[in-house]
Amino acid sequence: MVKRHQQNSATTSARQLCAAAGVEQLVLLTDRKRMPDPVAAVKRLPPGSMVILRDYDSADRFALALKLRRVCRKMGCLFLVAGDPRLARRACADGLHLPEHMLSGARADRHGFGLVTAACHSRRALRLAASAGVDLVLVSPVFATASHPDVAPLGTRGLSRLIQGAKVPVAALGGVNFQTAKSLRGQNINAIAAISAL
Numbered sequence: 001m002v003k004r005h006q007q008n009s010a011t012t013s014a015r016q017l018c019a020a021a022g023v024e025q026l027v028l029l030t031d032r033k034r035m036p037d038p039v040a041a042v043k044r045l046p047p048g049s050m051v052i053l054r055d056y057d058s059a060d061r062f063a064l065a066l067k068l069r070r071v072c073r074k075m076g077c078l079f080l081v082a083g084d085p086r087l088a089r090r091a092c093a094d095g096l097h098l099p100e101h102m103l104s105g106a107r108a109d110r111h112g113f114g115l116v117t118a119a120c121h122s123r124r125a126l127r128l129a130a131s132a133g134v135d136l137v138l139v140s141p142v143f144a145t146a147s148h149p150d151v152a153p154l155g156t157r158g159l160s161r162l163i164q165g166a167k168v169p170v171a172a173l174g175g176v177n178f179q180t181a182k183s184l185r186g187q188n189i190n191a192i193a194a195i196s197a198l
Helices: 002-021 038-042 061-075 085-090 123-131 155-163 178-184
Strands: 025-029 050-053 078-082 095-098 115-120 136-139 170-173 191-194
Touching: 002 025, 002 178, 002 191, 025 038, 025 136, 025 170, 038 050, 038 061, 050 061, 061 078, 061 085, 078 085, 078 115, 085 095, 115 123, 123 136, 123 155, 136 155, 155 178
Parallel strands: 025 050, 025 191, 050 078, 078 095, 095 115, 115 136, 136 170, 170 191
Antiparallel strands: none
16 A cells, blocks of 8 residues: 555656646656666656657666566556667567657658657757657757756757747757756647656
């Protein structure tokens, strides 16, 4: 009973994070350095959330993909693999996440996946993602983040300028937590993405 209460409380916190930003969609990105147990993190997500396996240099990436896919199915979440279409197919992922460099060319390859997300840090990348029919772009870093301490954050004004006129749904990523999420209200975003906050 205590365990179930803790899980419900954590799920409520994830929902509250979305509510603070005024969005319904939540995206969790894995990062073993900052999130040692991504499976436990997924168990705290509300149904309908997206989970993107990054951890590109993990020796056990396939095993982790299988674990995450299993728990995502159980929790009613969508599971995507970043940057590796072959692994995404082997793990029976729901979709593929494209790092920005995979958007190069006139039209990015969806690799046969019905659900594709992409990382975007520029207007050019947003245009490429839109022309490829990407379902959701993760724009970052919006706020200061431990993932990229040497990159200047966009801030809410920079985010607003960058995504103005975007023809693809946008998720804000980078330094999103309960404090910063509130300043995302009123932005033209569809989702928030986070690591440490989850």
